[in-house]
Amino acid sequence: MTVPNVTFNNGVTMPQLGYGVWQVPDAEAERVVKIALETGYRSIDTAAIYENEEGTGRALRASGVPREELFVTTKLWNSEQGYDSTLRAFDASLERLGLEYVDLYLIHWPMPSRGLYLDTWRAFEKLHADGRVRAIGVSNFTVETLTRLLDETEVVPVLNQIELHPYLQQEELRAFHAEHGILTEAWSPLGQGKGLLDDAELARLAAGHGKTPAQLVLRWHLELGNVVIPKSATPSRIAENFDVFDFELTDEDKAAIAALDKGTRFGPDPATFTGLG
Numbered sequence: 001m002t003v004p005n006v007t008f009n010n011g012v013t014m015p016q017l018g019y020g021v022w023q024v025p026d027a028e029a030e031r032v033v034k035i036a037l038e039t040g041y042r043s044i045d046t047a048a049i050y051e052n053e054e055g056t057g058r059a060l061r062a063s064g065v066p067r068e069e070l071f072v073t074t075k076l077w078n079s080e081q082g083y084d085s086t087l088r089a090f091d092a093s094l095e096r097l098g099l100e101y102v103d104l105y106l107i108h109w110p111m112p113s114r115g116l117y118l119d120t121w122r123a124f125e126k127l128h129a130d131g132r133v134r135a136i137g138v139s140n141f142t143v144e145t146l147t148r149l150l151d152e153t154e155v156v157p158v159l160n161q162i163e164l165h166p167y168l169q170q171e172e173l174r175a176f177h178a179e180h181g182i183l184t185e186a187w188s189p190l191g192q193g194k195g196l197l198d199d200a201e202l203a204r205l206a207a208g209h210g211k212t213p214a215q216l217v218l219r220w221h222l223e224l225g226n227v228v229i230p231k232s233a234t235p236s237r238i239a240e241n242f243d244v245f246d247f248e249l250t251d252e253d254k255a256a257i258a259a260l261d262k263g264t265r266f267g268p269d270p271a272t273f274t275g276l277g
């Protein structure tokens with residue numbers, strides 16, 4: 001199965017479906033990333049704060065998959081924001097991953113109250129100009145923080161990784177991204193697996209395709225144009241989440257899923273989150 005690519009505003013491409021490793025302990029990361037790579041995933045989403053860059057990197061290096069066929073995302077943690085500290089934190093991430101470059105580097109949270117994200121972004125621009133990252137982007141930015149970034153810095157982020165699933169459809173932010181050539185990447189695309197995947201309406205729609213609610217939700221993301229990075233540490237689910245390219249949503253499915261938007265967040269709200277952890 002070939003996963004379709006999306007193309008960034010700088011011409012770099014990324015698989016639209018990838019694999020996220022939040023909450024996977026470092027000791028387990030090597031095993032699950034290996035399974036994901038064997039399943040066919042080529043895009044892996046980690047972060048400094050996940051404390052599993054080392055295990056992830058070991059799996060990537062041992063896989064035998066040529067580096068240019070892999071797409072590796074990592075993120076700068078909040079406590080490292082600022083120009084010099086960003087450059088140091090990037091070096092540390094690269095060393096833990098054991099890689100020569102990262103495909104996509106993201107500011108994990110804007111932390112507007114700290115007022116550092118513009119300086120941080122200028123360090124990202126330097127890393128990009130120096131060829132140490134192929135693309136730079138952001139995560140958890142709002143229309144307000146993105147507007148300031150666009151107004152006051154040079155490079156337009158290639159994407160914004162935000163919480164997005166049928167209970168939090170993010171219409172306004174998605175429209176803003178589209179207007180500015182920024183792709184939308186969905187974190188917690190399955191709503192962290194709990195309440196969302198038990199939704200009776202999603203179960204009904206999924207059954208109509210002989211698919212699971214998780215597969216239906218992933219298909220919905222892909223058809224909307226979102227980049228999507230579901231996490232699972234369960235081999236059968238890693239495979240299930242990859243098996244989403246043999247069916248299409250009907251107009252009825254799309255209307256029914258649109259009606260599920262309740263503004264429910266499973267993670268923190270970027271407008272108020274101040275975690276330095």
Ligand SMILES: NC(=O)C1=CN([C@@H]2O[C@H](COP(=O)(O)OP(=O)(O)OC[C@H]3O[C@@H](n4cnc5c(N)ncnc54)[C@H](OP(=O)(O)O)[C@@H]3O)[C@@H](O)[C@H]2O)C=CC1
Nearest residue numbers: 020021022187188189190191192193214230231232233234
């Ligand atoms: N930028 C940011 O601030 C954030 C980024 N992220 C990124 O997004 C990725 C995905 O988000 P995440 O929060 O992990 O949540 P997801 O929406 O991907 O859901 C993961 C949960 O769903 C379960 N699950 C996965 N597949 C299935 C399935 N087919 N059927 C039933 N249950 C399933 C998993 O269980 P199990 O593992 O037991 O199989 C796990 O508990 C993260 O790993 C991370 O890379 C996440 C949060 C914040």
